[in-house]
Amino acid sequence: MNDQITQQEVNATAWAACDTFRGVVDPAQYKDYILVMLFLKYISDRWNDHYAEYKEQYGDDDERIRRKLERERFLLPYVEMKEEDSKTGETKVIDRFVGDFNALYERRNEANIGELINIVLDHIEDANKSKLEGVFRNIDFNSEANLGKAKDRNRRLKTLLEDFNKLDLRPSRVSEDVIGNTYIYLIERFGSDAGKKAGEFYTPKMVSRLLSALAQPKPGDRICDPSCGSGSLLIEAAQMVEAQGSHNYALFGEEVNGATWALARMNMFIHSKDAARIEWCDTLNSPALVEADRLMKFNVVVANPPFSLDKWGSEHADNDRYKRFWRGVPPKSKGDWAFITNMIERALPQEGRVAVVVPHGVLFRGGAEGRIRQKLIEENLLDAVVGLPGNLFPTTSIPVAILVFDRAREKGGARESVKDVLFVDASQEFVPGKNQNTLADEHFSKIVATVAARQNVNKYAYVATLDELSENAFNLNIPRYVDTFEEDEEIDIESVQREIIRLEGELAQVRSRMQKCLNDLGVEVM
Incomplete structure (x- = not known):
């Protein structure tokens, strides 16, 4: 009999657990509690599943079983609760x-259940420092501010534990792919609920998939997302390499928000990307992915950075120790080109490929942004500009674009001879939704195929020469290159005139009948 738990069952149970917090805690906050609890349930069920296997194999030899369990990916330590004897002053284990x-489930009725959850997480973190150090420090299950006063907090946490107890995540019942998919599923649902706050941790799955495809990761690549949020874009890029039959890649990320960084770390572990290096830092002002006091270089750099970030650190850019802003310093109120420049400088010279989501203002704004844009084009680094539909993100309804840069086009690179830029207008390619539009598989495939073919497509794609870009003052506004104008249908004047004459005849007949009716009624019309 097949007793495997389906993806749909796991998703439904996990999402139902969120009812504990809906209407009480902001979705941008309660996602942390749900995803941490999912992670705890995941590592606990793995541990207990393997304990049962060893118990059957070694019987009552608990010491041998414990030694075996200590080789698990995550060690679950013993927790000792102590109290001081009021008479003797001695501390004893209770x-x-x-x-x-x-x-925790067995102790769900305890008056200090929030404190107990925190204690367990602290012990797990301490026992797994190399992997989990700092991961749980930003989440407090005993928080009155987030979860309410003691009585309400205890009730909510008890319900949360009871809901998650319905999830059976043992490896013998459910595959890691299913658990990983559930983690992504929850992040997507939280992103939809969290509205504008979702921008800190969420990129829609199809946009992540498209961005990864345009970056073209391949076996052996080092892949970086310097604004990685919850890490879903890195997972997509990794899966694209795996689809090529290889697990030979390395993942790197940087994230400025501590709680979101923790989600990214757990996301990597749930997807068995234990070797991924995710750093908690400000990528523009204090990047952590450095070696020998230089920025680490990567084959692929992808990101969906914050749109037009204000106060991004422009005052320090002139003295940047890594000299990233030599092309110019972007405006202090709009950090878009700061993130783009940061990504390009992290790509391997003559090889690295960059794909980044940007608001359309990046394509045409002047001043310092225009000068930076011109220099990058003159360096022959810009490879493609892909316009996407509006309302793809929960954070904004504006249309966005993807910029693709390729350092293989610079002098000495394999694509040095390519001297043009592909423009794709996919702004009308979407599936309309009630609150948010989406890209369908056919839209994704069409964009990827068009970028690969690199040819003109009527009203959809255009390959522009560098001279054409120069003539347009290096303005990348897509309608300047892709003509999507639809001519109005030619009007047949003679046919229209005949229709007017016919309608006037009908009108005259109606007026005549109406006048007769009025006369019969004795109504005089002035």
């Missing part, structure tokens, strides 16, 4: 248990 989800 409770001792393996720090896992099951232990």
Whole structure:
């Protein structure tokens, strides 16, 4: 009998657990509690599943079983609860248990359940410092500000534990792919609920997939997202390499928000990307992905950075120790080109490929932004500009674009001879939704195929020479290059005149009948 749990069942149970917080806690906050609990349940069920296997194999030899379990990806330590004897002053152990989800579930009625959850997470973090150090520090299950006063907080946490207890995430029942998909599914649902706050952690799946495809990751690549949010874009890029039959890649990310960084770390572990290096830092002002006091270089750099970020650190750009802003310093109120420049400088010279989501203002704004844009084009780094529909993101309804830069086009690179820029207008390619539009598989495939073919397509794509870009003052506004104008249907004047004469005849007949009716009624009309 097939007793495997389906993706739909896991998704539905996990999402139902969110009812505990809806209407009480902001979605941008309660996502942290849900995803941490999912992670705890995941590592606990793995541990207990393997414990049962070893128990069957070694019987009551608990010491041998424990040694085996210590080789697990995550160690679940013993937790000892102590209290001081009021008479003797001595400290004694009043409770001792393996720090896992099951232990918390058994204690779900305790008056200090929020504190107990925090204690278990602290012990797990301490026992797995190389992987989990700092991951749980930004989440407080005993927070009155977020979860309410003690009585309400305890009730909510008890319900949360009972809901997650319905999830069976043992490896013998559910594959890691299903659990990873559930994590992404929850992030997407939270992104939809969180509105504008979702921009800190969420890029719609199809946009992530498209961005990854345009960046063309391949086996052996080092892949970086310097604004990685919850890490879903890195997961998409990794899966594109795996689809080529290889697991030979390395993932790197930087994230400025501590809580979001923690989600990214857990996302990597749930997707078995344990070796991924995700740093908590400000990528523009204090990047952590450095080696020998120089920026690390990558084969692929992808990102959906904050749109037009204000106060991004322009006052320090002239003295940037990594000299990233030599082409110019973007305006202090719009950090778009700061993020783009940062990405290009992290791409391997003569090889690295960059794909970034940007608002349309990046394509045409003047001043410092225009000068930076011109220099990058003159360096022959810009490869493609892809315009996407509006309302793809929960954070904004504006249309966005993807810029693709390729350092293989610079002198000495394999594509040095390419001297043009492909423009794609996919702004009308979407599936309309009630609150948000989406890209369908056929839209994704059409864009990717068009970029690969690099040919003119009527009303959809145009390959512009560098001379044409220069003539347009390096303005990248897509309608300047892709003509989507639709001529109005030619009007047949003679046919229209005949229709007017016919209608006037009908009108005269109606007026005549109406006048007769009025006369019969004795109504005089002035």
